[in-house]
Amino acid sequence: MLSRVADSIYWMSRCVERAENLARFVDVTMHLILDLPDGAAETWKPLVDTTGERAFFDELYEEATQENVVRFLSFDSRYPNSIISCLRNARENARSVREAIASEMWEHLNQFYFMVKDAAECESPPTNSSDFFDEVKMASHLFKGIADSSMSRGEGWHFARLGRMIERADKTSRILDVKYYVLLPRLQYVGSTIDDLQWSAVLRSVSALEMYRKQFHGLSPHRVVEFLLLDREFPRAIQHCVIAADESLHAISGTVPGSYRNIAEQRMGQLRSELAYISVDDVISSGLHEFIDNLQMKLNAIGDGIFDTFITMRPVESQAAQQ
Amino acid sequence: MSEKISFEHYETEQFHDELFDDSCNPRHEAELLVWKINSLEPGELQRRQQAIERALLRMGITFNVYGHDDGTERIWPFDIVPRVVGADEWDRIESGLKQRIQALNMFIHDIYHDQEIVKDGILPEELLEDAKAFRDQCVGLSPPRGIWCHITGTDLVRNDDGQIYVLEDNLRCPSGVSYVLQNRMLMKRSFPQIFEASRVRPVVDYPSRLLRTLEYLAPRDIRNPTVVVLTPGIYNSAYYEHSFLAQQMGVQLVEGRDLVVKDGFLFMRTTSGFERVDVIYRRIDDDFIDPHVFREDSALGVPGLMDVYRRGHVALANAPGTGVADDKVIYAYVPQMVRYYLDEEIIIPNVPTYVCLNQDDRKYVLEHLDELVVKAANESGGYGMLIGPHASEEDRRKFAELIEENPRNYIAQPTLSLSRVPTIVGDHFEGRHVDLRPYILYGEEIFVLPGGLTRVALKKGSLVVNSSQGGGSKDTWVVAHPTENQTT
Numbered sequence: 055m056l057s058r059v060a061d062s063i064y065w066m067s068r069c070v071e072r073a074e075n076l077a078r079f080v081d082v083t084m085h086l087i088l089d090l091p092d093g094a095a096e097t098w099k100p101l102v103d104t105t106g107e108r109a110f111f112d113e114l115y116e117e118a119t120q121e122n123v124v125r126f127l128s129f130d131s132r133y134p135n136s137i138i139s140c141l142r143n144a145r146e147n148a149r150s151v152r153e154a155i156a157s158e159m160w161e162h163l164n165q166f167y168f169m170v171k172d173a174a175e176c177e178s179p180p181t182n183s184s185d186f187f188d189e190v191k192m193a194s195h196l197f198k199g200i201a202d203s204s205m206s207r208g209e210g211w212h213f214a215r216l217g218r219m220i221e222r223a224d225k226t227s228r229i230l231d232v233k234y235y236v237l238l239p240r241l242q243y244v245g246s247t248i249d250d251l252q253w254s255a256v257l258r259s260v261s262a263l264e265m266y267r268k269q270f271h272g273l274s275p276h277r278v279v280e281f282l283l284l285d286r287e288f289p290r291a292i293q294h295c296v297i298a299a300d301e302s303l304h305a306i307s308g309t310v311p312g313s314y315r316n317i318a319e320q321r322m323g324q325l326r327s328e329l330a331y332i333s334v335d336d337v338i339s340s341g342l343h344e345f346i347d348n349l350q351m352k353l354n355a356i357g358d359g360i361f362d363t364f365i366t367m368r369p370v371e372s373q374a375a376q377q
Numbered sequence: 378m379s380e381k382i383s384f385e386h387y388e389t390e391q392f393h394d395e396l397f398d399d400s401c402n403p404r405h406e407a408e409l410l411v412w413k414i415n416s417l418e419p420g421e422l423q424r425r426q427q428a429i430e431r432a433l434l435r436m437g438i439t440f441n442v443y444g445h446d447d448g449t450e451r452i453w454p455f456d457i458v459p460r461v462v463g464a465d466e467w468d469r470i471e472s473g474l475k476q477r478i479q480a481l482n483m484f485i486h487d488i489y490h491d492q493e494i495v496k497d498g499i500l501p502e503e504l505l506e507d508a509k510a511f512r513d514q515c516v517g518l519s520p521p522r523g524i525w526c527h528i529t530g531t532d533l534v535r536n537d538d539g540q541i542y543v544l545e546d547n548l549r550c551p552s553g554v555s556y557v558l559q560n561r562m563l564m565k566r567s568f569p570q571i572f573e574a575s576r577v578r579p580v581v582d583y584p585s586r587l588l589r590t591l592e593y594l595a596p597r598d599i600r601n602p603t604v605v606v607l608t609p610g611i612y613n614s615a616y617y618e619h620s621f622l623a624q625q626m627g628v629q630l631v632e633g634r635d636l637v638v639k640d641g642f643l644f645m646r647t648t649s650g651f652e653r654v655d656v657i658y659r660r661i662d663d664d665f666i667d668p669h670v671f672r673e674d675s676a677l678g679v680p681g682l683m684d685v686y687r688r689g690h691v692a693l694a695n696a697p698g699t700g701v702a703d704d705k706v707i708y709a710y711v712p713q714m715v716r717y718y719l720d721e722e723i724i725i726p727n728v729p730t731y732v733c734l735n736q737d738d739r740k741y742v743l744e745h746l747d748e749l750v751v752k753a754a755n756e757s758g759g760y761g762m763l764i765g766p767h768a769s770e771e772d773r774r775k776f777a778e779l780i781e782e783n784p785r786n787y788i789a790q791p792t793l794s795l796s797r798v799p800t801i802v803g804d805h806f807e808g809r810h811v812d813l814r815p816y817i818l819y820g821e822e823i824f825v826l827p828g829g830l831t832r833v834a835l836k837k838g839s840l841v842v843n844s845s846q847g848g849g850s851k852d853t854w855v856v857a858h859p860t861e862n863q864t865t
Contacts, residue, residue: 055636057646149437150611153624157436164437209648306648364648 055209059154062147063210066155067201067217070163073137073170074194076127077187077226079104082232082259084184086252087120098123104232124181129174137190138174141167155233156204159197166193202340210270212302216360219302223295224353227346229259229322230282253278260290280334292349293329299356300326306364318359325352381419381803386536387806393537393796394808395460401771406463406856413571414458425567426457426801432566438559438617449588454849455560456800457567460811460831464858467578470541470815471825472535476715478529478817481702483718485525489515489698499717500710501734507785508704509755512663514670515698516685521594522820526702527694528587528658529817530554530830533725535796542728542793544812546708548699550660552828553850554816555618558583558625560852561828576857578827583816584625590820591626594692595655598671602655604628605645607636609661609677619660633661638681643691656692660803663697705754705788706732729791733784742789743780746773751780766792795840796852800833810834812842813853828853 084103091095099118102111105127115122115130131350147166152160173186180186198218205211233256250273257278259262265288270277277370285291300322304311307319314320337345389397396407403411414422433439433452436455462470487494487551488511494500505511530551532544561580565572588604595602608619610632623630635645636654644651659666665675670683701707709730712723731738731749742749746765753761763776780787797808815829831851832842 055648056629056631057648058632058635060648146611149616149620152437152620153606153628153630157624158436161435165435168434263578266635 055154055213057365059151060209060213061361062151063154063213064142064164064217064312064360066147066151067214068221069140069147070166070194070197071218071221072225073140073144074191075222075229076105076137076140077133077194078225078229078259079232080124080127081184081187081191081358082229084120084182085255085258088234091338095205101232102126104228107133107135116342121181125179128181129170129179130188131174138170141170154210156200158200158204162193162197162200166197169193191308207305209306212305215307216299216302219295219299220353220357222290223292224300224350226260226282226290226292226295227349229256230279231343231346232256249275257282264289276334276338279338283337284329284332284334296322296326296329316359316363318356318363321352321356321359325349380423382422382462382801382805383415384799384806385415387799387808388591389797389808391812392794392808393535393539395462395535395796395798395811395833396458397799404461404463408773409459409575410459410461410571410854413568413647418482420792422457422801427565429455429457429567432563434557436559438556449545453556453844454835455563455849456562456809456833456835458799458801458806458847459564459673459852459854460798460813461854461856462828463856466541467827469724469853471628471827473543473723474531474721474815474817474825475823476721477531477543477546477568477711477722478526478819478823480711480715480718481529481548482523482525482819483547484714485696485699485702486523487718488701489518491845494714494717497717499713500707503785504706504710504734508701508707510663510698510700510704512671512698512701515696518687518696518698520696521596521689521692524594524819525591525696526699527594527696527819529695529819530814531817533813533815534728534793535813537794537796541725542683543711543725544728546702546711547700547814548695549662550695551814551816552615552618552660553832554583554826555621557816557826557853559621560616564852575854576859576861578855578857580826580828583826584622586820586824586826587622588626588628590818590824591656591658591692591694593820594694596692596811597655603645603653604658605631605636605654606654607631607633607657607659607661607666609665615660622658632681633677636679638679638685641685641688641690643679643682643685654691657696658692663700666693666697703755705752706734706785707754709788731789733780733787733789738789739780739784742787745779745789746777748792750792751776751787751789754786754788764792793840795834798831798833800835800851802837807837809837810840810842811851827855 083097087097087365098120101123102108102118110133111118111126114130115126126133126136126161127162130136131138133139139261145163148160148163169189201211201214233252253273254263257266260282262282266278266281269281281288282291284293286293286297288294303319303322308314309315309319387397388400389399389401396403396404396411408551430452433455439452484494484716488505490623492505495502495505517569526548528551530547532547533541534544554801557580579808591604604626605628606623608616608617608630610616620630629645631645637644637646637651639651641656645654645743661677664672666678667680667682667845668675668678683697686693709727709732715721715723731742733742742751749765751763751765756762763772765773795810795812798811800809806815811831813829813831816826818824831853833851834840834842834847835849836847839847
């Protein structure tokens, strides 16, 4: 597969996943507010922090009100990671590889983009209802469903999965972080009903509540973290994502599982074994926030490794021609 | 919205109409279509038309409007009433196009080699000397299988005398064939019943024929040579077509930056290393394909590509240098070429053309500027043109000066009255002017796709069919002989 095409498929997939997760962020925050007794004032600012774009937000908006934050994260084209920017990106990437993906994927993504664009351009964009964000989630599900049922399990599909899984691991970690930020100033809630409500909102935001219940029954922060971080079977759990990404990486290169031949595989393998052998107690005692911070840096390093290994144009002389 | 649109009150208004004769009766080959449309439920036609427009937007079959921010993508308007061509007329068009492309191919080969046509006094030498699209870099080149113009889209028009003429040969990178295929697909989806009964010759096999044409050129004798489509990228207005054709053929769509020359061969960069490329269907103009040989500032092409081509290690379709035959003055000599190379009379005539280089022609042109269309030799898309009857006195004076200064660079033609096809306008049909671009593939044999792109000038009375200037498109139906066995 052409390096440029692989790169575009990878980013197309990452951007759709990013848009979906932004919708989940906004959604979970809306739910959290409903559960907080003392109003919403300080709830939206941490969300901007979680995305790591505080300075940029402050430049564009005066106050971190719900309307402003949702507008910024969802509909603001000036912010390069807003839902609409992600979808524009995904669509441009898809356009440049239209011949390499199924045409239904392109058509759906095209419609998906127009759906968000229409919402962004209407007089009062939907900044206080879940409906729009549900729609974004469903459109993203549909996109993945079309890819899964129309693409051969070749390089293209694996690059799409790789991008999706890395993005998802990063974003699930950030959703856990939202909870961390919200709770930080309110330690007195820990263990209360409100705490329970909030953790279930977090689980719901990644569609994990039902699967969690099947496994653990009662809600405890400990177990929620364990489930979202270390579960191998739940598709939005971080360990699951890393395992899937590692599988796709090896499927692309043909390297024997459990070994590595390039920097991307090495870094991925290191992270995979770390997650496989760490306990949730270790994570919490060393600090969840620090652990997540570290994890995000490792995921970034893996992304860089993938770029260096498969995408960057290598000097002609060093390569033997392959037929 | 539920108005009934029918042909009951349709008027041809003294124009040649492709579906109706002068007394407003349907032509034989269009009878069934007219009857079917007349018997649709009220509102049905409009509903289908809107469904098609929505589908075009959904499929992203759009072109970018330059000079606007993102979001200003437009669909190219499509009108649901097809143009219908009878089998006998098509037979003549088909043999005419085959004849023409054969002669043009021989001409291109000749002028990059011995230039016999000049030596024998058929084509004036000075014409060649000043031909802007003549590529010195191509002199002495022998492209694979001796074919220069593999893919051609010839523009045909019908004047009010009922005669079909060749308006332009597009021998470089003619676009539009993807619309032919998509229009057909949409029509079949919208009107399966009408379609089934109409015995329309299929166009669906174009991509596989194109692939066969390209594979035929491969420099090495292997079963699956690597064919690629070379595009300037997503900002090119024809990008949709490039990716569509690559997808339909199942080949890679590449940009210049994906390709690299090494040891006299061409490779593409893949995730598992470099892979040799055998054939390029290039949708980039000569000037941009190789900065070492043509324009140095081109970032779209591949440095060293022409060297690989000269060594015979890669095939290019179309070959570089074919643009010389698109020169509008050289066009005027195609009938002579047909006689010279094939010893035949031309089947589809040129639009009568005055070559300003000839003294008599020039005199006539200058005296009749208010009746004629003047065209510069190497412009296209409606640029560098004077439409005499609509031009101001000043513009005519300016063109007269230009012609006197550089007569070699100008031709003139009578103003044609293009034929029309009924088109939906609001709640009724009106005639709108059309042209026709059939597509010709020159590989092991010459193949003419039955049908082609019918472009329609949607503005009342307008003769400009270009997409950038209010043009749209229609499906083109070549209706099979009653005895002919065909499948759609």
